[in-house]
Amino acid sequence: MRALLALAALAISTPALAADGETTATQLVRRANTGATVAWDMVSELTTRFGPRPAGSASERAAARWAAAKLKEYGFRNVAVHDFAITGWTRGQESVAILLPHPQPLAATALGGSPATPGGAIEGEVVSFASLEALKLAAPGSLAGKIALVDLAMPRGGTGFGYGYVGRVRAFGPSEAATRGAIGFLMRSVGTDSHRLPHTGSTRYIDGKVPIPSFALSVPDADQIARLEALGERVRVRLSSTASYQPGAITSYVTGDIPGSGAADEIVLLGAHLDSWDLGTGAIDDGAGVAIITAAAKLIGEQKRHPRRTIRIVFYGAEEVTQPDSADVSGRAYRDPRMAAMAKHVLAMESDEGADPIVALAVPDHLKGSAFEAAALRILGPLAIVPAREPPGRGGVDIAPLVDAGVPAFVLQQSASRYFDYHHTADDTLDKIDRTSLDQNVAAWAGLIWLAADGDTDFRPRGTAK
Amino acid sequence: MRALLALAALAISTPALAADGETTATQLVRRANTGATVAWDMVSELTTRFGPRPAGSASERAAARWAAAKLKEYGFRNVAVHDFAITGWTRGQESVAILLPHPQPLAATALGGSPATPGGAIEGEVVSFASLEALKLAAPGSLAGKIALVDLAMPRGGTGFGYGYVGRVRAFGPSEAATRGAIGFLMRSVGTDSHRLPHTGSTRYIDGKVPIPSFALSVPDADQIARLEALGERVRVRLSSTASYQPGAITSYVTGDIPGSGAADEIVLLGAHLDSWDLGTGAIDDGAGVAIITAAAKLIGEQKRHPRRTIRIVFYGAEEVTQPDSADVSGRAYRDPRMAAMAKHVLAMESDEGADPIVALAVPDHLKGSAFEAAALRILGPLAIVPAREPPGRGGVDIAPLVDAGVPAFVLQQSASRYFDYHHTADDTLDKIDRTSLDQNVAAWAGLIWLAADGDTDFRPRGTAK
Known part of the structure; x- marks a missing residue:
């Protein structure tokens, strides 16, 4: 009107x-x-x-x-x-779960282009980073056998101004983690909601491939891991994906x-x-x-x-x-x-x-x-x-x-x-x-x-x- | 303050x-x-x-x-x-998908107490009803081989006044559908949101059991089927659940x-x-x-x-x-x-x-x-x-x-x-x-x-x- x-x-x-x-x-x-x-x-x-x-x-x-x-x-x-x-x-069957301190499922989804988990599933301790830059400061080999988690939140912005900055975690996080020995990669979803619906999206192919299985956690699930860590717990997770290429x-x-x-x-x-x-x-x-x-x-x-x-x-x-x-x-x-x-x-x-x-x-x-x-x-x-x-x-x-x-x-x-x-x-x-x-x-x-x-x-x- | x-x-x-x-x-x-x-x-x-x-x-x-x-x-x-x-x-692996007119997955979850799908999965044409009363008007045998869907929406109410009325679909829908020959049961979630997160909840055991595999669709998925029907399509679905009892x-x-x-x-x-x-x-x-x-x-x-x-x-x-x-x-x-x-x-x-x-x-x-x-x-x-x-x-x-x-x-x-x-x-x-x-x-x-x-x-x- x-x-x-x-x-x-x-x-x-x-x-x-x-x-x-x-x-x-x-x-x-x-x-x-x-x-x-x-x-x-x-x-x-x-x-x-x-x-x-x-x-x-x-x-x-x-x-x-x-x-x-x-x-x-x-x-x-x-x-x-x-x-x-x-x-x-193509996404396959996928699941992400906490094994320790108490088993519980997580709402997570594979990033586009992410490979299947070798041997059905992988397990490892979570090592959390507050940003991509913090991950890049980790020493070579320091993440051997671990699952890297980058927990960077996206602000709610009038015209999506945070997408470029936070989206870099999805683009470069998997390869940066793999370079340091990580066997898997997790990230807080690039999203502004608080629902159990993770945000997928393509990760960057480096030398023609994504090196390690990589997943986005829904925002409440990233919060859940952060709270377990704040309670003094070490968090062990299991990642599984049967994604495939055509x-x-x-x-x-x-x-x-x-x-x-x-x-x-x-x-x-x-x-x-x-x-x-x-x-x-x-x-x-x-x-x-x-x-x-x-x-x-x-x-x-x-x-x-x-x-x-x-x-x-x-x-x-x-x-x-x-x-x-x-x-x-x-x-x-x-x-x-x-x-x-x-x-x-x-x-x-x-x-x-x-x-x-x-x-x-x-x-x-x-x-x-x-x-x-x-x-x-x-x-x-x-x-x-x-x-x-x-x-x-x-x-x-x-x-x-x-x-x-x-x-x-x-x-x-x-x-x-x-x-x-x-x-x-x-x-x-x-x-x-x-x-x-x-x-x-x-x-x-x-x-x-x-x-x-x-x-x-x-x-x-x-x-x-x- | x-x-x-x-x-x-x-x-x-x-x-x-x-x-x-x-x-x-x-x-x-x-x-x-x-x-x-x-x-x-x-x-x-x-x-x-x-x-x-x-x-x-x-x-x-x-x-x-x-x-x-x-x-x-x-x-x-x-x-x-x-x-x-x-x-x-215990819920097992579960999936619900549209097969016709074009294949697409649906966000759905088994109702508590609902049995596994026999032989892995069941398939059938959806027959939709606007309420539990409409389902009860269906003739004996009229749903033979079909999947009944009750598509009754819950209003957003100050103190949840619609839960009792709409919840009856979850309680009695599966047995009413089974009585008329249905091989599976679907319902719009008992919920007031519009997210792809279906609402589970126990269905009523009649004579000690739930007769047929029964699922709640998320609200947007119930809308999706309703729109396909409005486009004049007959909808065929596949239901799968490995739920078990202990x-x-x-x-x-x-x-x-x-x-x-x-x-x-x-x-x-x-x-x-x-x-x-x-x-x-x-x-x-x-x-x-x-x-x-x-x-x-x-x-x-x-x-x-x-x-x-x-x-x-x-x-x-x-x-x-x-x-x-x-x-x-x-x-x-x-x-x-x-x-x-x-x-x-x-x-x-x-x-x-x-x-x-x-x-x-x-x-x-x-x-x-x-x-x-x-x-x-x-x-x-x-x-x-x-x-x-x-x-x-x-x-x-x-x-x-x-x-x-x-x-x-x-x-x-x-x-x-x-x-x-x-x-x-x-x-x-x-x-x-x-x-x-x-x-x-x-x-x-x-x-x-x-x-x-x-x-x-x-x-x-x-x-x-x-």
Whole structure:
């Protein structure tokens, strides 16, 4: 209601200033923000029919076929499913338990890429560290036969600012522990909740592999071990996992276009990923993103006149198992065959942080204060979106290879105060999405993308920000 | 702070009215409510050291020995551990998954007492019912080879008023489904949350057994099946459980006294249970109750003069597997050997609904409006406790056999707006207890029990309510 009133005020006070593109963008914002979108139906059907969609699984492939059919039904052109091969990783049976001082089970789950426990299970005494840096101070060999535990908590932050810092434990902890002789690795989940649902996520392959079986404990279980230690107890645990690798597993990405009306060879790319972790149904990560970009592009495609530039949807595959600095599998599968067309990719954006409200727009430094940014903020202002304090960086895991190849990226930064309660857990399910917030996302994307696609602004640094 | 101010006001405005017992009771309330209790330490150590404490398990026995030592350390007399035998039930490996329309795992857990799936696993089509009554309308044989699902949601209620109604699905659903030919039973969890953590709990033994494998689905998983049905799909599932029974398993209850100073043979009994479900660590169910009654009685025992009557702590065993109308195992193990002493049990109370604030005092109808109730409400008023609308009934599972034998019961009714988010799930862990609320409980128990134990009011109907 407040947003509607603000929109009404905008319409009254600024008509003389608004270019034609802005008027259409504002109309799209209004339509989406009052719920006239397909986003909820799309994320509901995707997560309900297929459940978890691990990279390289039959479920991911079935979801990709369904998503392609959905794009055609929604009027997208050039819809295609593109297969590519990865090394898959499949969780098996797994359990973690305290043996001493008194036996009790723990809620824990293997990190993605973590090997099976040799000989069925391993047992050892827990040696706890307060941070990754503390672990790195341990002497070589000092963890021989032990299970290392890094117990670093993630703060609840407005836009998830702790994820990068705390996430390093998951990325580098297993190899740092193994280097010092540890036979297994435990960590407090990278999460802000206090439920018995551990947060998985890929750990970094070093020299092509994860050296030791590695698990995330749920937050209450990390607390439990910390309290036992505070009671003066030495804690002995048993770890078991039958995880396995599948070389040559087939994954895919899906593309579909809203062809441009004036400069159809220029591409504004909108990305999200279809794969999910195996524990939940991938509603906030990233069914929401798939639904948001599709609903926004569909609204634009339904306009009497398409924008000048082509809007391309890419549903990436295998995002969750993409290794950040070695392969960039998901994004490179799209980019590498299209290197010659990079100059025609005028902008890339990614939606991959759930469905909570968008709160800020990040543009590259050279566009700060530009006429384009000002117009974008006029359109997004009624949705309570302000300029971001950080630049967009590489834009997201999937579009990072495009950014590396010179494609400009914007980020519509989302509120993450709840996101890391559910991220990478079994709790990532449809009920965690708020419909009103989901449509606020669609509204922001529709308005901003219309503006970017219907104009002729060159977003590259050498270009002229009009 | 508000409670302290109210206490100060009470002290100023009513000193002339307050009897000696009331003065002491008010002092106890004030002390406990400012955090001078052992409750947090006790529930923390109990749940941390021993984790889950299923009825008849080694963990439950170890916890009983520890609890007895704790009572001695706290100054209780006549401390004893009393063993008795039950038929134990142990969860095994279990899994529930959708096979059609697309395979996906479900978060589900076997109901307590539910048998293993024959031949490893069973498969069948789901037939859904909106209530137990709808299931009962199904014709004999109409569920042959099917899996019945009762999908009845529990409302979030101030004092858990929906538990009795919705809980009937868990009690009677499996046998009603089996009678009509079903090979398995599913139900929406009896819970108010939306996490992937199913709520277990005992189902009713009919003719000495649970006829078919029976499971609770987490709330998001029950929603998932409902959405698939709304999409027009027929849902086929696979159920697997290796649960087992242990005839002759040993459980125990623990007793300890604060001996009375004037009428030591008269007993005010305070009960809670040491056993827990296997999924969580039994913090709110019922480590909190154990800690609350112990901390309250310890505060009373530390007074220069003990109250006239003896205060007896009973930590019951096997409460969770007690069958409500057939055996009353936990409470009868205490009562049956003491039938001759029932007349000397002047009052029984039980703490078994978590650690959220006490909001109301329930006394038997014949004590409504009595001088005792008025005095109790004067003492409890500063804690925001009002008269309950319902009578105390049988007082709770553990003390019900005492009530059946004529012992009066009061109930200090707790707020249950969060309790059924965690009840009988893996999420029943220490972090769900709020320390301030825990001490409010101790304060109410200490004040009320001093008043009941130091006076000579006969709480039985034939007695004189002074």
